[in-house]
Amino acid sequence: MDLDLTVAAALGFPKPQYTAVERERRWLCREVPRSLIRQTLTVTDLYVTGARLRLREMRPVQGGPGQLRLTRKADVDARTRLITSIYLPEEEFALLAAVLPGPRLKKIRHRLHAVSGVLMSVDEFQGELAGLVLAEAECTTDAALAALPLPPFAAREVTDEPQYTGAWLVKHGLPG
Helix, strand or coil, rough: CCCCHHHHHCCCCCHHHHHHHEEEEEECCCCCHHEECCCCEEEEECCCCCCCEEEEEEEEEECCEEEEEEEEEEECCCCCEEEEECCCHHHHHHHHHCCCCCCEEEEEEEEECCCEEECCEEECCCHHHCCCCEEEECCHHHHHCCCCCCCCCEEEECCCCCCHHHHHHHCCCCCC
């Protein structure tokens, strides 16, 4: 999918050179495929109230530097969104985390070895969302995304169900 500049501008992304296109599919999982894990991270997302902004803290469980970033996303459709991020040093991240209002979502992210030739991740949600396990895969083209099969550890696809997005889950909780 080429970036439609009119759609991008209407979603608040007027400069394509600062905008990435994210193509993603999501699946509800029965379990985490532990034998496929290559890295595990803790993730805390702060969804800024009244905005399309998310402040993310992602740190490897095994130690090492984390990724701290402020991201803005807007959905073009259920599988495609526009995204831009600012990576932050610890001090600036701490400043924003202390002053930005919004609910937080916590999860353990497992990055997997390739499944069907694609790198995937599986999130185990924490707190009020404990028990929810979602897999996601990103591709660089619409065709590659459409060709992904149901992962063997997944129960069903939920890409087209907005109640399985982070922004929905943090606001409304587990789908009924």
